Amino acid sequence: MKCQILQFRSILLLILLVPLSGQPKVSVDLGMGFYEPTMKGFDKNDLVAFPTGNFITRNILFNFSTYYEFFHNARIGYNVLKSVDIGRLEGFETSKPVFYRTINYRMFPLETFFRLKPKLELNFTLTPIWGRGKITLETKPASSDDGEGHTITDDWNELLNSFGDENPLSQVASENGMRSDWFGYSGMLGYRYYFRSWIGIDFKMGFLNNNYKKDRWRFQGNKVKGPDMNIDKIPIFSLKVVYALK
Amino acid sequence: MRKLILLIIIVSGVTFSQDKEKKDTNPCVDPTISYARKYGVKALPARDLLQYHRASKACKEMGGDAIIDQIQINEYNRDFEQSKFMSGWTSTYGMCVTAIIFYYFVGLITVKK
Numbered sequence: 001m002k003c004q005i006l007q008f009r010s011i012l013l014l015i016l017l018v019p020l021s022g023q024p025k026v027s028v029d030l031g032m033g034f035y036e037p038t039m040k041g042f043d044k045n046d047l048v049a050f051p052t053g054n055f056i057t058r059n060i061l062f063n064f065s066t067y068y069e070f071f072h073n074a075r076i077g078y079n080v081l082k083s084v085d086i087g088r089l090e091g092f093e094t095s096k097p098v099f100y101r102t103i104n105y106r107m108f109p110l111e112t113f114f115r116l117k118p119k120l121e122l123n124f125t126l127t128p129i130w131g132r133g134k135i136t137l138e139t140k141p142a143s144s145d146d147g148e149g150h151t152i153t154d155d156w157n158e159l160l161n162s163f164g165d166e167n168p169l170s171q172v173a174s175e176n177g178m179r180s181d182w183f184g185y186s187g188m189l190g191y192r193y194y195f196r197s198w199i200g201i202d203f204k205m206g207f208l209n210n211n212y213k214k215d216r217w218r219f220q221g222n223k224v225k226g227p228d229m230n231i232d233k234i235p236i237f238s239l240k241v242v243y244a245l246k
Numbered sequence: 247m248r249k250l251i252l253l254i255i256i257v258s259g260v261t262f263s264q265d266k267e268k269k270d271t272n273p274c275v276d277p278t279i280s281y282a283r284k285y286g287v288k289a290l291p292a293r294d295l296l297q298y299h300r301a302s303k304a305c306k307e308m309g310g311d312a313i314i315d316q317i318q319i320n321e322y323n324r325d326f327e328q329s330k331f332m333s334g335w336t337s338t339y340g341m342c343v344t345a346i347i348f349y350y351f352v353g354l355i356t357v358k359k
Contacts, residue, residue, distance in 0.1 A: 073328075073334070074336050115325065118322040119322065125343065188343075188347070233350070235351075
């Protein structure tokens with residue numbers, strides 16, 4: 001923990017102290033994305049009462065990215081937009097497991113830009129997406145396999161049944177996350193303003209196109225059905241702060 | 247006598263050695279600042295960035311604000327000159343992205359109607 005704090009402090013120092021003048025060759029961006037997916041599998045589930053969706057868990061994406069300007073009109077980078085949901089599941093027979101869901105939109109953008117004025121920039125981004133969804137259940141010790149009544153396996157079967165999976169699992173090992181990967185692409189138009197020599201603000205708008213399929217989830221080596229979500233062809237907006245590292 | 251000569255050599259070695267402390271005390275003439283004035287901050291090697299940062303801070307404290315500000319202005323202007331027009335493939339790329347996004351939003355509006 002102490003080591004992690006030191007690491008964090010070093011990174012923070014790097015971000016806060018080293019920034020130098022000029023529009024950056026290497027930059028780190030922190031911000032948020034806004035979108036509106038349809039998550040029927042969670043919001044309109046008849047069997048399991050998932051945590052009620054709100055603006056933060058449904059529409060907000062936490063954004064971290066880093067870019068390298070390899071040409072005076074272009075940059076490449078790595079961009080992650082993350083959606084998180086956490087809460088306790090109601091409607092299970094005896095247990096109330098903690099549910100944790102993340103969706104990561106990992107992007108490898110190629111961005112071209114030009115400056116309208118010395119401090120104003122217009123940018124164009126096209127990027128492939130490697131998306132990953134993950135669902136975790138933390139069941140209560142009382143409902144573990146060696147106790148009586150409801151077991152971890154029962155909890156998982158109940159969850160998977162609610163997604164429309166008819167094949168019950170016979171045994172669930174301790175590792176308790178199901179996940180799915182998919183590919184997609186995104187295009188964005190952005191506007192950036194450097195209000196200090198080492199810091200700027202970037203606004204982007206565009207779309208996300210994800211090839212998500214609910215049948216392509218994996219759980220402990222088995223193919224299972226996941227939640228019904230519509231994250232295909234949706235508009236997206238992002239607002240972030242750009243720190244110049246060099 | 248031999249001891250005396252040895253002592254003279256040692257003492258004179260210390261006395262007439264180069265005094266590193268007597269180097270230029272004006273931080274504004276630091277080599278990193280001179281380099282940044284000529285070629286820009288982005289041209290500085292990564293290992294010199296911290297030294298530049300330190301020197302520019304010291305230079306500002308010594309009243310050299312104008313020099314550091316000028317470096318920053320030059321940096322902005324240099325970037326602006328380099329990228330006020332899209333060159334090579336970047337303009338085609340930009341046009342493609344704009345067209346894709348335009349097509350997408352037109353599709354979105356049309357489908358909803």
